[in-house]
Amino acid sequence: MRPFTYSRASTVDEAIRMISQDQQAKFLGGGTNLIDLMKMGVEAPRHVG
């Protein structure tokens, strides 16, 4: 899996700021889809929140 940074937004505004500031940022959600794709190298976000 490619390295990434992780942060946890505490408000909706903060989450939107996080995702709009970096085109390579992804919402994790439950993670069961994204983490699987990241393990396979299909997804390689720079930041996850």
Next chain:
Amino acid sequence: MRCTLNINGTDHPLLLDPRVTLLDLLREHLKLSGTKKGCDHGQCGACTVLMDGKRFNSCLALAVVQQGRRITTIEGLATGEQLHPMQAAFLEQDGFQCGYCTPGQICSAVAMLDEVRAGSPSFVTAVKAQQPVDLSEHEIRERMSGNLCRCGAYPNIVRAVQQAWRKEKA
């Protein structure tokens, strides 16, 4: 990244790469090897643990994200030498052959009975309001379908779950 995870009632202060999955944290960092790595892709259920009492595939969970949740593994189900009723039922009904999927099966079954108690519907039976779920073999097989057993010990796994359910209701 610094975080503190509560696992089996103990707080663990940790310094982790965000890429570490909860499964790898349990097995490689904390040496809690009861939780098994099967497919590592969320398809087999061998890595099932409880998060705030709900079942979850730990291979698809990032460890650092789990701060603030209560994580329970197979090691945390028993009380001292007293087995959890589901563990005792698996032993009594011989609900395994090789045992590799068993920790995941047991954790999953514990949370599954909670779901049934809460009136959660399944594909097999639509739950009508105020009506308790009839935990038939078909129902158990459906509700446990996220946990695979390559030995095919399903008949006795179903019996074990039924025993734990009956004992609880008795």
